[in-house]
Amino acid sequence: MKIHRNCSLKKFNTFSVDEKAQLLLEVDNISDLANILSKQNRKDEILVLGGGSNILFTKSYDGLIINLKNKGKKIIQEDENSVLVEVSAGENWHDFVLWAIKNDFGGVENLSLIPGKVGAAPIQNIGAYGVELKDIFYSCKGLMLDSLSEFEFKKTECKFDYRTSIFKSTLKNKTLITSVKLLLTKSAHNFNIDYKDLNINLLNTELSVKKISDEVIKIRTSKLPNPKFFGNCGSFFKNPIVNSSKYKSLLDKFPNTPAHKVDADNYKISAAWLIDQSGFKNKKDKNVGVYENQPLVIINYGSATGNELLNFALKIKETIYSNFEIELEEEVIIM
Numbered sequence: 191m192k193i194h195r196n197c198s199l200k201k202f203n204t205f206s207v208d209e210k211a212q213l214l215l216e217v218d219n220i221s222d223l224a225n226i227l228s229k230q231n232r233k234d235e236i237l238v239l240g241g242g243s244n245i246l247f248t249k250s251y252d253g254l255i256i257n258l259k260n261k262g263k264k265i266i267q268e269d270e271n272s273v274l275v276e277v278s279a280g281e282n283w284h285d286f287v288l289w290a291i292k293n294d295f296g297g298v299e300n301l302s303l304i305p306g307k308v309g310a311a312p313i314q315n316i317g318a319y320g321v322e323l324k325d326i327f328y329s330c331k332g333l334m335l336d337s338l339s340e341f342e343f344k345k346t347e348c349k350f351d352y353r354t355s356i357f358k359s360t361l362k363n364k365t366l367i368t369s370v371k372l373l374l375t376k377s378a379h380n381f382n383i384d385y386k387d388l389n390i391n392l393l394n395t396e397l398s399v400k401k402i403s404d405e406v407i408k409i410r411t412s413k414l415p416n417p418k419f420f421g422n423c424g425s426f427f428k429n430p431i432v433n434s435s436k437y438k439s440l441l442d443k444f445p446n447t448p449a450h451k452v453d454a455d456n457y458k459i460s461a462a463w464l465i466d467q468s469g470f471k472n473k474k475d476k477n478v479g480v481y482e483n484q485p486l487v488i489i490n491y492g493s494a495t496g497n498e499l500l501n502f503a504l505k506i507k508e509t510i511y512s513n514f515e516i517e518l519e520e521e522v523i524i525m
């Protein structure tokens with residue numbers, strides 16, 4: 191275990207924001223955890239941090255930050271068609287995906303190259319290219335931060351939805367996930383290439399988990415900024431979901447509004463399009479701006495503070511509301 195007192199959070203978040211943590215523990219051994227947590231009186235001041243790729247620090251953190259680094263992957267059940275794997279929360283998500291691809295296990299190929307740790311994947315039900323974590327999720331194990339009691343939540347208990355789960359609502363900041371179980375395919379893979387870019391490049395080719403993963407990596411590398419060079423947390427906002435009457439009124443004013451039907455009465459509108467239409471294309475304000483290839487991504491171009499990044503995001507939010515009467519919701523967690 192590594193102990194950091196009054197340390198900079200800069201290398202612990204992909205926005206590269208230089209706020210401070212009073213106490214940060216890098217924990218690689220789960221058996222140390224209960225001991226550490228039992229000594230912490232104010233359980234509401236514990237923050238579990240993974241790779242810091244979905245969190246914006248706007249001030250110093252005065253409580254205890256646990257940076258989980260426990261490692262391990264094991265097959266706990268398998269038959270001819272499927273395999274149930276348990277992956278430790280501290281494993282890097284993309285390293286795990288590459289391991290699955292190497293073994294020709296299907297289900298995670300569309301989720302290649304998403305930054306962060308396995309333990310954070312259920313928090314916002316990570317998703318990309320038509321697939322969400324919930325499609326392969328079996329359960330997750332962990333500790334309740336207040337009582338230190340152990341839990342194992344099955345899929346239905348996690349209340350997964352678009353970029354959210356029970357861990358972002360009722361149980362927000364109340365749990366520490368130590369491992370995740372995923373049910374992957376071994377044969378008869380359910381390939382999903384419905385997403386436009388994948389479809390164009392892979393239609394009429396012989397599909398494999400490796401081929402889809404490689405294509406996803408290629409597209410993501412060309413479209414998304416690498417946090418090593420430009421501090422960012424991927425999409426800052428969720429794509430807003432509006433009902434059909436709102437969608438109709440949008441179409442009356444803006445006939446080209448890109449949308450995707452979610453169910454009988456709801457449409458998901460492209461937040462990137464709303465941002466572009468509102469004049470934020472390539473917009474930069476000192477150290478902060480939107481990414482040239484993807485306006486949903488807000489960039490720290492230098493040494494921006496968390497508040498500079500947040501204020502820029504709020505400006506986008508206000509403008510979208512005044513132009514379209516749509517309230518954008520942050521995907522990134524603001525601290």
Ligand SMILES: Cc1cc2nc3c(=O)[nH]c(=O)nc-3n(C[C@H](O)[C@H](O)[C@H](O)COP(=O)(O)OP(=O)(O)OC[C@H]3O[C@@H](n4cnc5c(N)ncnc54)[C@H](O)[C@@H]3O)c2cc1C
Pocket residue numbers: 204237238239240241242243244245258279304305306307308309310311313314315316317318365366367368414415416417422423424425523
């Ligand atoms: C370039 C880029 C592209 C991205 N693309 C996508 C994408 O395509 N799809 C997508 O869904 N996301 C995407 N993201 C967002 C991000 O990668 C995911 O949300 C990821 O799951 C965050 O993992 P993390 O370990 O960095 O979590 P952190 O940012 O460290 O934490 C996020 C939240 O989870 C909580 N948390 C973390 N670990 C645990 C744990 N073990 N137990 C309990 N709570 C925990 C934290 O307290 C915090 O509330 C992208 C980010 C970047 C930078």
